[in-house]
Amino acid sequence: MKMRVMMMAALAATMMAGPALATGKIKCNVAAADMKPIGALKAELTKQGWTVAKAKVDGGCYEVYGVMPETGRVEAYFDPATFEKLYVEQRGKVLFKKG
Amino acid sequence: MNRRLALLALWAVLMAPLAGLWWQAASQDADLDALVADTGNWAMAWLAIAVVLTPLAKLWRPLARLLWLRRAVGLAAFAASLLHLWLYVLAMRSFAEPSGEWALMWNEAFTPGILTGWIALALMLPPALASNDAAMRLLRRSWKPVQRLGLPAAAVALAHMAVVHDAFSLAMAVAGIVVGLQLVRFFPATRKV
Numbered sequence: 001m002k003m004r005v006m007m008m009a010a011l012a013a014t015m016m017a018g019p020a021l022a023t024g025k026i027k028c029n030v031a032a033a034d035m036k037p038i039g040a041l042k043a044e045l046t047k048q049g050w051t052v053a054k055a056k057v058d059g060g061c062y063e064v065y066g067v068m069p070e071t072g073r074v075e076a077y078f079d080p081a082t083f084e085k086l087y088v089e090q091r092g093k094v095l096f097k098k099g
Numbered sequence: 100m101n102r103r104l105a106l107l108a109l110w111a112v113l114m115a116p117l118a119g120l121w122w123q124a125a126s127q128d129a130d131l132d133a134l135v136a137d138t139g140n141w142a143m144a145w146l147a148i149a150v151v152l153t154p155l156a157k158l159w160r161p162l163a164r165l166l167w168l169r170r171a172v173g174l175a176a177f178a179a180s181l182l183h184l185w186l187y188v189l190a191m192r193s194f195a196e197p198s199g200e201w202a203l204m205w206n207e208a209f210t211p212g213i214l215t216g217w218i219a220l221a222l223m224l225p226p227a228l229a230s231n232d233a234a235m236r237l238l239r240r241s242w243k244p245v246q247r248l249g250l251p252a253a254a255v256a257l258a259h260m261a262v263v264h265d266a267f268s269l270a271m272a273v274a275g276i277v278v279g280l281q282l283v284r285f286f287p288a289t290r291k292v
Contacts, residue, residue, distance in 0.1 A: 025265075051194045053132065065132065067194045072206035091212030092262035 026077045026087045028060035035080040038062055106171045113175035117182050131190035138186055142179035143260055147273050149173040150253045154283035170230050177227035180220055212263030215255050222252035
C-alpha cells in the first residue's frame with residue numbers, strides 16, 4: 001500500500017514537472033508598432049523561392065513553416081521589424097542560428 | 100459477447116477520433132500539418148495506454164481480467180500511426196512539385212525528428228503483425244518478446260513527438276507516466292491477507 005502511494009505521488013510530481021520544462025526556441029523584443037506586416041515577409045520569401053505553408057507570431061518573432069530552396073521543409077524565425085533570419089530548423093536539426 | 104467481436108468493437112471506438120481527422124483531411128482547405136500532429140498525438144496516446152495496461156493491472160487487480168483487450172489498443176495505435184504517416188505524405192505533397200513529395204521526404208528522412216518517427220513505426224510493425232491468435236500459436240515463447248517491442252517503440256515515439264511536434268512538455272509528462280508505471284513491473288505483487 002505504501003509503495004502504491006509512493007508510485008502515485010511520483011507520477012503526480014512528474015506530471016506537474018512536465019509543463020515547467022517548456023522552452024521557447026527564440027524570442028524577439030520588437031514593439032508592435034515597429035513590426036512589418038507578416039504578409040510582406042511571406043511575399044518576400046516567396047520571391048526568394050520559398051513555398052510558405054504557414055506564418056505566425058511566436059515568441060514575438062515571425063515563425064514560418066515552409067519549403068526553403070535547396071534545403072527542404074523547415075521551420076524558420078525572422079525578426080518582425082527587419083525580416084532578418086534568426087533561426088532555421090529542419091525537424092529538430094538546427095541549420096542556422098544567429099550568433 | 101464473442102471476444103473477437105469485442106476486440107473489433109473496441110478498436111472501432113478507438114479509431115473513431117482518427118476517422119474524424121481523416122474526414123477533415125479530405126477537405127480542400129484542411130490544415131494538413133495540424134492533422135498530422137493530431138493523428139500523431141492519438142497514436143501516441145493509444146500506444147502509451149497499450150504499454151501501461153499490464154503495470155496498471157498490477158496496481159489495480161480488476162483490470163487484469165480485461166488485459167486481453169490490449170490487442171485492440173495496440174492495433175489502434177498502429178493504425179493511427181499509419182494514418183499519421185499518410186497525412187504526412189499528403190502534407191509534403193501539398194508543398195512539392197508533382198511527385199516531388201518523395202524527394203522532400205527523403206531530404207529530411209535522417210533528421211532527428213523524422214528518423215525517430217520511422218524507427219518507432221518500424222518497431223511497432225512486428226507486434227502489430229503478431230497481434231493475432233495464429234501468430235501467438237506460431238511464435239509460442241517468442242511471442243511476448245515481439246510484443247515487448249511496444250516499449251522501445253513508445254520511447255522512440257515520445258522522442259519523435261518531443262522533437263518534431265514541439266511538444267517537449269507533453270512528451271515528458273507522458274514519458275513520466277509510462278516510465279513510472281513500468282517501474283511497477285519490478286515490484287512484487289501485493290497479496291490480500
